Amino acid sequence: MTVDENVAQVSNLLLYSAMTAYLGSFIAYAADLAEGGKEIKARDARRRGNAGAAAAGTAGSTAGSTAGTVLTEAPAPPPRRRRAAAVGTSLFAASTLLLAGSVIARALSVHRVPWGNMFEFALTGCLVVSIGYLVAVVRASRAGLGGGRDARYLGTFVAGPVLATLGIALRSFYVEAAQLVPALDSYWLVIHVLVAILATALSTLGFSATVLQLVQEKRERVRAGGKHPGGAFMDALPGSAELERTAFRLNAVAFVMWTFTLIAGAVWAQVAWNRYWNWDSKEVWTFIIWVVYAAYLHARATRGWDGRRAAWLSVLAFGCVLFNYLVVNIFFPGLHSYAGV
Amino acid sequence: MARTDETHLDDLRDEYRDAQRAAGDPAAGEGTAHAPVAEPSAPRGARRARTPAPQAAPLAPLELARYCWRQLTSMRTALFLLMLLAVAAVPGSTFPQQDSDPAGVAQWMADHPTAGPWVERLQGFHVYSSVWFSAIYLLLFISLIGCVVPRAGVHLRSLRAKPPRTPARLQKLPEHRTAELAAPPAEVLAAARTVLRGRRFRTEVREEATGGSVAAERGHHRETGNLLFHLSLVGLLVSIASSSLFSYSGQRLVVEGGTMVGTTFDSFTGGVGADVGDVPPFTLELEDMDVAFEAQQSSQIGQPRRFAADVTLTDAPGEQPRSETIRVNHPAQVGSTQISLSGNGYAPVIVVRDGQGNVVQDGATPFLPQTGNYDSTGVVKVPDAVDADGDPVQIGLSGVFLPSATTDATGAPVSGFPDLANPFLVMQAYTGDLGLDDGVPQNVYELEGDGLTQVLDDQGRPFLIRLAPGDSVELPDGLGTVSFEGVQRYASFDVRSTPGQTAALVSSLLATTGLVLSLFLPRRRVWVRVRPGGAGSAVEVAGLARGDDAGLALEVDGVLRRLREATGGPPVPGAPAAPSSPPGAVGDDEHEHQRDEGRDEREARAGSRAEEAR
Numbered sequence: 001m002t003v004d005e006n007v008a009q010v011s012n013l014l015l016y017s018a019m020t021a022y023l024g025s026f027i028a029y030a031a032d033l034a035e036g037g038k039e040i041k042a043r044d045a046r047r048r049g050n051a052g053a054a055a056a057g058t059a060g061s062t063a064g065s066t067a068g069t070v071l072t073e074a075p076a077p078p079p080r081r082r083r084a085a086a087v088g089t090s091l092f093a094a095s096t097l098l099l100a101g102s103v104i105a106r107a108l109s110v111h112r113v114p115w116g117n118m119f120e121f122a123l124t125g126c127l128v129v130s131i132g133y134l135v136a137v138v139r140a141s142r143a144g145l146g147g148g149r150d151a152r153y154l155g156t157f158v159a160g161p162v163l164a165t166l167g168i169a170l171r172s173f174y175v176e177a178a179q180l181v182p183a184l185d186s187y188w189l190v191i192h193v194l195v196a197i198l199a200t201a202l203s204t205l206g207f208s209a210t211v212l213q214l215v216q217e218k219r220e221r222v223r224a225g226g227k228h229p230g231g232a233f234m235d236a237l238p239g240s241a242e243l244e245r246t247a248f249r250l251n252a253v254a255f256v257m258w259t260f261t262l263i264a265g266a267v268w269a270q271v272a273w274n275r276y277w278n279w280d281s282k283e284v285w286t287f288i289i290w291v292v293y294a295a296y297l298h299a300r301a302t303r304g305w306d307g308r309r310a311a312w313l314s315v316l317a318f319g320c321v322l323f324n325y326l327v328v329n330i331f332f333p334g335l336h337s338y339a340g341v
Numbered sequence: 342m343a344r345t346d347e348t349h350l351d352d353l354r355d356e357y358r359d360a361q362r363a364a365g366d367p368a369a370g371e372g373t374a375h376a377p378v379a380e381p382s383a384p385r386g387a388r389r390a391r392t393p394a395p396q397a398a399p400l401a402p403l404e405l406a407r408y409c410w411r412q413l414t415s416m417r418t419a420l421f422l423l424m425l426l427a428v429a430a431v432p433g434s435t436f437p438q439q440d441s442d443p444a445g446v447a448q449w450m451a452d453h454p455t456a457g458p459w460v461e462r463l464q465g466f467h468v469y470s471s472v473w474f475s476a477i478y479l480l481l482f483i484s485l486i487g488c489v490v491p492r493a494g495v496h497l498r499s500l501r502a503k504p505p506r507t508p509a510r511l512q513k514l515p516e517h518r519t520a521e522l523a524a525p526p527a528e529v530l531a532a533a534r535t536v537l538r539g540r541r542f543r544t545e546v547r548e549e550a551t552g553g554s555v556a557a558e559r560g561h562h563r564e565t566g567n568l569l570f571h572l573s574l575v576g577l578l579v580s581i582a583s584s585s586l587f588s589y590s591g592q593r594l595v596v597e598g599g600t601m602v603g604t605t606f607d608s609f610t611g612g613v614g615a616d617v618g619d620v621p622p623f624t625l626e627l628e629d630m631d632v633a634f635e636a637q638q639s640s641q642i643g644q645p646r647r648f649a650a651d652v653t654l655t656d657a658p659g660e661q662p663r664s665e666t667i668r669v670n671h672p673a674q675v676g677s678t679q680i681s682l683s684g685n686g687y688a689p690v691i692v693v694r695d696g697q698g699n700v701v702q703d704g705a706t707p708f709l710p711q712t713g714n715y716d717s718t719g720v721v722k723v724p725d726a727v728d729a730d731g732d733p734v735q736i737g738l739s740g741v742f743l744p745s746a747t748t749d750a751t752g753a754p755v756s757g758f759p760d761l762a763n764p765f766l767v768m769q770a771y772t773g774d775l776g777l778d779d780g781v782p783q784n785v786y787e788l789e790g791d792g793l794t795q796v797l798d799d800q801g802r803p804f805l806i807r808l809a810p811g812d813s814v815e816l817p818d819g820l821g822t823v824s825f826e827g828v829q830r831y832a833s834f835d836v837r838s839t840p841g842q843t844a845a846l847v848s849s850l851l852a853t854t855g856l857v858l859s860l861f862l863p864r865r866r867v868w869v870r871v872r873p874g875g876a877g878s879a880v881e882v883a884g885l886a887r888g889d890d891a892g893l894a895l896e897v898d899g900v901l902r903r904l905r906e907a908t909g910g911p912p913v914p915g916a917p918a919a920p921s922s923p924p925g926a927v928g929d930d931e932h933e934h935q936r937d938e939g940r941d942e943r944e945a946r947a948g949s950r951a952e953e954a955r
């Protein structure tokens with residue numbers, strides 16, 4: 001079956017549009033965070049100005065003061081309407097649709113699953129991350145998570161990396177839509193690589209949460225020391241304990257996915273290379289990722305290793321994920337050299 | 342808040358003891374009952390104090406041994422060994438490995454004359470069978486067994502134990518609700534039991550001074566899953582070990598029209614318990630090697646599109662032959678032995694006549710592809726020729742075969758496409774001792790022996806044989822003629838048996854099952870205490886989870902809601918207890934509940950948290 005080059009063109013156009021929309025979404029989310037930071041600063045200032053006055057948060061207040069202007073007034077402004085975040089989310093959803101269109105067009109143009117090389121892997125991975133984020137936003141808002149907080153606080157930290165990944169993929173890994181080489185022409189490609197994409201996407205989300213956790217933890221320590229931590233906009237985010245739980249859940253699912261990746265890979269290797277385990281460099285690094293995540297899960301249950309140290313292990317594990325994708329694929333010889341670049 | 346336990350064994354033992362001590366001092370028991378979540382520090386500290394201090398006094402040998410064993414089987418050691426294992430696996434990806442890439446090892450040794458021998462000595466070319474790598478994983482597995490087997494015993498006993506008794510002060514637990522119901526206490530108690538059972542809890546009803554309580558517990562199989570996971574890893578290791586003992590693999594190159602039998606291989610490796618005799622006596626005839634490359638799409642020119650070997654396979658002498666197509670990703674099977682297509686290439690048919698006109702070489706000679714365009718190298722060895730004078734002479738030919746010959750920027754001949762568009766053969770000739778008579782096994786793809794001299798043309802330059810199919814050329818010095826008659830394709834087959842593979846697959850699937858149970862099955866305890874109060878009963882519902890459990894709050898809410906429904910009480914929300922836990926998070930199967938009664942409480946709690954945050 002031949003490649004339909006027109007459809008492949010459409011796929012590329014959709015990809016460019018998606019990237020533009022991601023950029024808009026990223027800017028909107030960043031603006032929202034900045035605004036949140038300003039508001040928190042203003043609130044702090046107000047509180048300091050009102051030391052000894054009535055407690056903040058009086059119900060039914062109708063203050064018309066904009067944040068940060070009048071410091072002597074007691075009442076808090078009504079909850080912010082977060083217009084920027086709403087714009088960010090709409091743009092994000094639009095980008096996700098465009099990206100989905102691009103991935104589907106790519107698949108149609110080559111009559112197969114859209115993950116036959118690094119470029120396609122990156123696109124599909126970004127799509128999975130984006131959908132995962134949107135699902136989290138919808139579920140969080142439906143569940144009515146309290147505290148004026150919702151999953152949109154992650155928006156900047158999802159839109160940014162997705163945009164960067166797409167940029168790198170387009171810049172460095174781009175290959176024209178093409179049929180598969182025989183070595184990849186197997187239904188195990190569908191299973192093994194799909195699970196690997198899910199695992200990578202979940203590891204990425206887990207990593208984002210872990211970084212935020214570490215930052216919050218640092219700020220909490222500074223605050224406990226009586227000083228004022230920087231980055232007020234981070235106050236809009238959950239505390240480190242809650243972020244730790246989120247990161248754990250993501251990393252735990254990612255670990256299960258890595259386990260499936262290894263198993264499915266071994267079964268495929270048995271069929272394709274007649275041997276289920278070859279210590280091929282890609283296999284080695286997936287094994288390393290798996291072991292480091294296992295160490296992370298262990299660390300969480302080990303006295304003296306939970307919390308921050310365990311978090312660093314998961315950061316290390318994600319470092320191995322990146323290494324496996326970016327370095328091993330391209331620079332290490334091996335049976336898995338199908339990057340297409 | 343992750344549990345901070347050394348081996349978790351202590352926890353399980355305590356739980357078990359708690360369960361046995363059905364009616365203990367409630368205040369004292371409380372600490373251990375919710376140790377995993379609520380008060381990690383107090384009981385842990387006590388436990389740490391119990392461990393003997395190693396430096397305090399000289400240890401008796403037995404004590405020392407026990408101390409070492411405790412250390413080896415501790416979580417910290419396991420963590421350390423896991424990290425060590427990850428680090429130790431790295432060099433295997435940075436150095437070429439003897440098993441998979443012997444040529445790479447030789448090249449590396451040649452390129453690094455100083456470092457090479459050291460890497461060799463440190464077993465860096467066979468990392469995964471090196472002493473140090475083996476030591477790490479063996480220690481890890483000893484630690485694992487030492488850790489898991491005692492836990493399995495404790496767990497077995499705790500499976501039969503009753504749910505722990507009801508703490509005196511339920512309001513101290515992470516989740517706590519109160520409500521007043523119209524029904525009398527006995528009825529509410531019975532309903533609570535039914536409700537909890539319906540939610541897959543094990544329950545135990547206990548009489549108390551006033552009223553009574555139901556203690557309930559679910560999710561024991563979280564621990565079962567953990568044990569299953571770890572024990573399956575042991576199973577996996579055993580399967581892998583047995584497959585390396587009993588597996589074999591043989592490789593054979595077959596030219597179109599040629600036949601291989603399961604007793605003869607170009608190369609063969611077997612485990613300690615396997616040899617060529619274990620290979621089934623099949624015969625395989627290669628009818629046709631079907632190959633296609635991309636020729637249309639400009640950016641993909643030359644990419645492989647199809648490799649398929651049409652073969653006739655006879656499982657054993659006297660059996661019915663069958664036709665098979667062996668493709669990449671589609672091996673053939675003879676019993677439990679798998680035959681896969683591992684390579685393909687070109688075998689030019691080269692005929693050599695010696696100085697007397699005798700045909701001394703005639704046949705398809707496989708050349709090994711070196712590039713994606715199948716620039717292939719090969720040799721022809723003619724040990725028994727006679728020159729024009731009738732003197733015996735050994736002739737060697739060495740060169741390249743180009744399926745689609747063209748010239749590169751420097752004018753050198755190269756192949757521009759992997760398929761047979763313009764086949765061409767370029768070779769040089771040598772005479773002298775080919776070294777075939779020493780009895781030393783030789784590489785059939787290289788000319789060896791120091792005694793070879795290159796055949797020169799009349800200007801003293803190396804004589805070049807350049808042939809298209811059908812051409813022949815006369816060698817200088819009356820050595821004879823070389824003709825290039827045509828090209829055939831060949832296929833390389835890999836014949837392999839890996840006995841432990843099914844066991845390895847089963848172990849890994851079991852491990853995954855255990856892992857999923859252990860990570861995602863919530864382990865929860867819920868207590869319902871009912872006392873006479875108000876118009877009917879005053880009810881307290883409290884929950885405690887082991888580990889991270891986003892759904893605990895929802896579980897407790899759900900129990901209360903069902904209880905209210907079951908006793909026909911008014912749907913008023915209970916007064917929210919002091920919130921000490923995070924809100925039920927995304928990702929729970931029950932977040933529907935939040936839209937009814939649960940909601941008010943949650944909002945109330947969320948509100949008060951927001952308040953706290955200010």
Ligand code: HEM
Nearest residue numbers: 294297301348349414415416419484485488567570856859
């Ligand atoms: C081959 C080596 C090992 C691997 C790959 C491994 C992996 C894991 C993983 C992924 C978990 C988290 C999932 C779960 O709870 O089931 C875990 C938990 C656990 N492992 Fe291991 N483990 C290994 C060896 C050991 C050893 C040697 C010990 C004993 C010292 C041990 C004790 C535990 C314990 C107690 C838990 C439960 C922690 C909890 O309750 O969260 N493991 N292990």
